[in-house]
Amino acid sequence: MIEWSEQHLMIRDAVRRFVEAEIVPNLEELEHGDMPPYDLLRKLFATFGMDEMARSRFEREIAREKAGEAKAPKTSSSEEEELVPRGRVGAKGDAAAMTMIPIIELCRYCPGMVTAMGVSMGLTGGAVMSKGTLAQKERWGLDLLTLDKIGAWAITEPGSGSDAFGGMKSSARRKEGGGYILNGNKTFITNGPHADTIIFICKLEEEGVPMRERKILNFVLDRGMKGLVQSKAMRKMGLHSSPTGELFLSDVEVETDRLLGESEEQPSRAGAKETFSTERSGVAAMALGIVERCLELSVKYAKERVQFERPIGEFQLVQLKLAKMEVARTNIQNLVFRHIELVDCGRRPTLAESSAMKLYSAQAAMEVALEAVQIYGGNGYMSEYQVEQLCRDAKVLQIYAGTDEIQVSSIARDLLAG
Amino acid sequence: MKVMVCLKQVPHQDAKLDINSDGTWIQEDNIKFEINSYDTYALEEALRIKDADADTEVVVVSIGPDRVTQALRTALGMGADRAVHVNDAEAFGSDALCVAKVLAAVAKAESPDLIFTGLMTDDGNSSAVPPMLAELIDVPSATGVLHTEAANGSLKVERELEGGAIEVVELPKPCLASIQTGANQVRYASLKGIMQAKKKPIDVKTAADLGVSDVASKATIDKVYSPPKNATADILSGSTDEIVSGLMGKIKELGVL
Numbered sequence: 001m002i003e004w005s006e007q008h009l010m011i012r013d014a015v016r017r018f019v020e021a022e023i024v025p026n027l028e029e030l031e032h033g034d035m036p037p038y039d040l041l042r043k044l045f046a047t048f049g050m051d052e053m054a055r056s057r058f059e060r061e062i063a064r065e066k067a068g069e070a071k072a073p074k075t076s077s078s079e080e081e082e083l084v085p086r087g088r089v090g091a092k093g094d095a096a097a098m099t100m101i102p103i104i105e106l107c108r109y110c111p112g113m114v115t116a117m118g119v120s121m122g123l124t125g126g127a128v129m130s131k132g133t134l135a136q137k138e139r140w141g142l143d144l145l146t147l148d149k150i151g152a153w154a155i156t157e158p159g160s161g162s163d164a165f166g167g168m169k170s171s172a173r174r175k176e177g178g179g180y181i182l183n184g185n186k187t188f189i190t191n192g193p194h195a196d197t198i199i200f201i202c203k204l205e206e207e208g209v210p211m212r213e214r215k216i217l218n219f220v221l222d223r224g225m226k227g228l229v230q231s232k233a234m235r236k237m238g239l240h241s242s243p244t245g246e247l248f249l250s251d252v253e254v255e256t257d258r259l260l261g262e263s264e265e266q267p268s269r270a271g272a273k274e275t276f277s278t279e280r281s282g283v284a285a286m287a288l289g290i291v292e293r294c295l296e297l298s299v300k301y302a303k304e305r306v307q308f309e310r311p312i313g314e315f316q317l318v319q320l321k322l323a324k325m326e327v328a329r330t331n332i333q334n335l336v337f338r339h340i341e342l343v344d345c346g347r348r349p350t351l352a353e354s355s356a357m358k359l360y361s362a363q364a365a366m367e368v369a370l371e372a373v374q375i376y377g378g379n380g381y382m383s384e385y386q387v388e389q390l391c392r393d394a395k396v397l398q399i400y401a402g403t404d405e406i407q408v409s410s411i412a413r414d415l416l417a418g
Numbered sequence: 419m420k421v422m423v424c425l426k427q428v429p430h431q432d433a434k435l436d437i438n439s440d441g442t443w444i445q446e447d448n449i450k451f452e453i454n455s456y457d458t459y460a461l462e463e464a465l466r467i468k469d470a471d472a473d474t475e476v477v478v479v480s481i482g483p484d485r486v487t488q489a490l491r492t493a494l495g496m497g498a499d500r501a502v503h504v505n506d507a508e509a510f511g512s513d514a515l516c517v518a519k520v521l522a523a524v525a526k527a528e529s530p531d532l533i534f535t536g537l538m539t540d541d542g543n544s545s546a547v548p549p550m551l552a553e554l555i556d557v558p559s560a561t562g563v564l565h566t567e568a569a570n571g572s573l574k575v576e577r578e579l580e581g582g583a584i585e586v587v588e589l590p591k592p593c594l595a596s597i598q599t600g601a602n603q604v605r606y607a608s609l610k611g612i613m614q615a616k617k618k619p620i621d622v623k624t625a626a627d628l629g630v631s632d633v634a635s636k637a638t639i640d641k642v643y644s645p646p647k648n649a650t651a652d653i654l655s656g657s658t659d660e661i662v663s664g665l666m667g668k669i670k671e672l673g674v675l
Contacts, residue, residue, distance in 0.1 A: 006488065007612055010495055014606045049608035098609050 001089050001337040001344075008097050015105040018047055023110055030110060030241040031389060036194055037113045037241045042147050044102070054121075054145040058129075058137075065134050093344030100285040100336055107289025109386070111393040112241030114286055115400075119190040120144060122282070123275060124151025127199050131218060131260040140197050140220055152195035154186040154247055161188075162406050165216060170202035170249070172217050180259065182219060182227075182252040188400075192245030193233045196223045200249065204264060218260035227252035238392030277351050279401040280358035281339050287361035288332045290394050294372035295325045297387055301376055312375070321371045328364040335361060352414030359407035362397035369394040419471065419568070421464040422530035423498065424521055424551070425480045426454040427489040428541040442639045443511075453489045456536025460597040462604045464534050465497045467568050475499045479524050481517060482510050487620060494615035495607030501620040502528070509625045512635040514542075518550035523628035525555050532573060533594040537562055548596035559594040560587050564601045 004012065022040060029035035045051040089097065106114045125144030129137055143149035160167030170184025184202055186192070198221040203214040221228055231246040256262055299322060302313030312318050335357045342349055349357070369391040373380035380387050398404045429435060430450040438445045453461075461478065468474040478493040480486045481504040490501040502524055509520045525533060533552075538545040545561065552559030564584070565576040575595050577585040589595070607615070625633045654664045669675055 006491065007616055010488075010492055010607065010612045010615070011609055013492075014495075014612065018606055047606050047608070049610045052608075053610060094613065098613075 001093065001341045003337075004097070005089070005094075007094070008101060011098060011101050012105060015044075015048065015102050016108075018044060019105050019109055023106070023113070027109060030112070032240065032383075035241075036243055037110075037116045038147070038150055038194065041113060041117050044106075045147050048102075050102075051146040051148075055142065058142045058145055061129070062134070062137060065137075089340055089344040092346065093340045096340045096343040100282075100340065103282060103285040104289040104292070104336075107286045108293040110241050111286055111290060111390075111396075112239035114282075114289075115190055115239055115242040115396075116150075117147070118279070118282055119153055120151040120195075121147060122278065123153035124191075124195075124197060124199050126275065126278070127153060127218060127260065128197075128220065131266055132220075133262050135257070136220065136260065136262070144197060149196040150191050150194050152189050152191040152198045152247075153201075154189050154192070154198055155201045156188045157185060158187050162403055165203075166212055168201070168203055168216075170200065171205050172202050172219065173205045175253070179253065179255045180217075180219070182221075182249050182254060184249050186247040186249075188234075189245055189247055190242055192247055193230055193243045195230065197221070198223075198228075198247065199260070200247070215264055217264060218266070219254055219258050220260060221252065221254070221258065225252055225254075237395060238389070239396055276402060277349060277354045280351075280354040280407070281349060283358045283397055283401050284332060284335050284339065284361040287365035287394075287397055288329070288336055290365045290390050290397075291325065291329045291332055291368045294368050294387060294390055295322070295329055297385075298322060298325060298372045298375045301379075318375060321375055325368045325371060328368050332361045332364055350414065352411050355402070355407040355410035358397075358401065359404055359411070362394075362407075363404065365394045365397050419467065419474045419532070420528065420530040421467055421474060421476050421532045421534060422525060422528055423457070423461050423464045423476060423478045423493070424533065424535040424547075425457045425461065425478050425489055425493060426536075426539050426541075427451045427480060427482055427486045428454045428539055431455070431540070437642055437644070441641055441643065443642055451485060451489065453492060454536050454539045454541075456538055456540070456597065456599055458536075458604045459599055459601045460534040460536050460595075461493055461496060461498065462602045463563075463566050463595075463597050464532070465605065466602065467532075467566075468497060477502060477528055477530065479521060479528075480504070481506070481520055483507075490620055491612075491615050492607060494618040494620075495612040496605055497607075497611060498618075500618055503620050503622045504625065504628070505622050506624045506626075506633065508634040509630075512633055513637045514544050514546035515550055516633045516635060518547050518554055519630055520625055520628065520633055521547070521551050522554035523625070523630045524623075525551065527628065529592075531591045532568065533557070533592070534566075535594065535596045537596045537598050545596070548594060552594040555592075557592045557594055558589045559596070560589060561596045562598045563595040564598050566595055566597075566601075 022043060026035060026040065030037060103114050121144060125141060128141045128144060132141065144151045155164050157168060157170060159169060170182070170186065172180040172182050175181055182200060182202060186200070200219045200221050202217055202219070203211065204217050206214050223230065227250045229248040231248070233243040233245055236244060260266065302318050302322060303311050305312045313322070339349065339357065369387065372387040373391045376385055376387050379385050382388060402410070428451065429444065430452045433449040435449070436445040464476045468476050476498040477500055478490055478498045479502045480490055483505065486503055486505070490503055494501060504520055504524065509516065535548045535551070548561060549559055560575045560577055562578045563575045564578050567574040572588050572590050573593050573595065574586065574588045577587060578598050579585050625631065652668065654661045656664070
């Protein structure tokens with residue numbers, strides 16, 4: 001894949017029109033007010049039929065599971081194959097592109113909305129659909145995939161960030177006669193203040209088993225359960241449109257039907273790694289949206305801003321910044337294209353591949369956004385100009401979904417294992 | 419029921435327009451195009467009829483070069499069933515009557531119950547094609563329509579008149595309505611709709627295929643130019659009272675109030 005197809009561009013234009021008409025007028029309230037992003041995200045889903053598509057996918061999967069069929073990799077029909085022109089991707093690639101394009105378009109203005117959407121639908125809904133029993137999927141899955149309910153995926157704790165499982169203190173204690181008692185504090189939880197459904201990740205209390213070796217369990221909690229407190233939104237540097245909070249669990253009693261998979265033998269550590277891989281690929285699409293917008297704004301400003309009686313774009317130091325931004329944009333776009341192509345070939349990127357993609361894209365987005373602020377000078381430091389917000393937002397790409405340093409170690413471990 | 423919707427692809431509203439080298443039209447290379455905004459309301463009005471009656475077929479028609487395919491695909495993505503693309507160098511950019519002749523030939527071949535067009539185009543601004551088309555195929559028409567209501571044998575429309583008055587007219591079918599902007603809330607093409615659009619047919623025809631000849635423009639554009647900038651501006655100075663008094667003097671002098 002070397003360029004977006006005609007259909008991809010149509011999707012891009014339609015989503016861009018929606019973002020400019022529906023989200024941009026609310027940007028001030030989303031970024032600096034108390035407006036949660038969920039109603040606008042639901043409107044986005046309804047407008048483009050994304051909720052309907054999620055519902056159809058869900059129903060197909062449930063029907064297949066009820067029929068006892070294994071999930072077979074979908075192959076393109078001969079009709080679809082005929083419609084794929086040379087050099088274009090097929091149905092699986094198109095599906096990946098359809099996921100990436102709205103992310104890119106939202107991130108041109110409001111990266112926080114992607115975080116809120118991705119955590120609710122991708123992480124929380126994804127966890128239920130990949131680890132849950134049929135009954136659990138039917139109980140929680142569909143509402144999360146359609147954004148009818150908002151989800152939170154709670155792994156980080158005050159004492160455990162990058163070392164998520166090692167330092168984890170949240171616990172599940174077996175109750176006599178079945179069920180569990182959950183305790184623990186979670187922090188930096190996207191959608192935490194508003195979540196209807198929460199995946200609580202914790203360790204099983206096992207006498208004699210060292211903390212680091214204890215089983216990791218995932219429980220599904222509902223808003224309002226006794227002993228569960230969801231904090232108000234925390235103040236943070238950027239991503240203001242994505243509410244982030246803390247969760248406090250104090251002797252929350254649950255039955256086994258809330259244990260994802262209803263078994264203590266779920267391979268949670270490996271499952272989390274798969275989640276990390278998906279999450280990291282999505283960050284590249286976010287970076288592309290931020291970089292595209294920063295470059296667009298910078299080129300416009302470089303042409304309009306006159307100093308020393310000429311547009312600042314005529315100064316070579318400004319030209320160098322613009323040229324480096326374009327190099328970054330091209331590279332990230334190519335990484336996104338490669339990801340779509342990989343999916344189209346039916347191959348999942350390895351953790352090292354998606355880590356490399358995330359590491360480069362996040363760093364490039366931060367550098368581009370900082371340079372955009374520099375080109376704007378004093379104006380760039382003012383929140384009236386959009387580059388200020390994009391610059392604050394870009395920083396999180398180097399921190400969440402695994403810090404830059406964690407990406408480096410994922411890549412290096414893979415290289416050294418060979 | 420069959421509804422034919424006429425679309426024109428025009429330069430995107432944000433496109434930077436430069437005059438071409440011989441000064442007879444705009445430079446079309448490297449600019450983005452979109453569906454004429456008036457026509458999007460016409461399409462939406464047709465799609466609403468289809469929403470209410472699944473048996474309705476919506477056929478979109480456009481005259482223009484290869485790039486017009488993109489506008490037609492967008493319309494198909496929004497929900498139109500099929501498209502007719504008149505790709506004919508002579509007919510493209512022709513005068514209003516010749517454009518109406520070509521569209522009339524399509525209408526005769528399609529025999530639609532209703533024809534919806536935009537009230538005018540963002541680039542040409544003539545508003546002439548819709549009534550000409552109606553006359554050529556001998557059907558009644560209404561212009562500046564803000565609301566339509568399709569019944570079995572007729573179409574009831576509300577037309578916008580000067581001063582904000584609304585006129586209600588009932589037209590027997592087949593008939594034509596040119597739709598005003600703001601008549602409805604134009605939908606976005608859904609993701610599924612866009613992916614399905616590539617499977618919907620676009621019938622490409624020339625004027626000759628439609629049995630029409632002599633479609634080259636009878637009018638020629640002598641010159642296209644941007645109005646010269648008026649370099650004179652009076653800057654008023656002095657105290658606030660002096661500026662206000664100077665401004666009042668200017669207003670009286672120009673007789674603008």
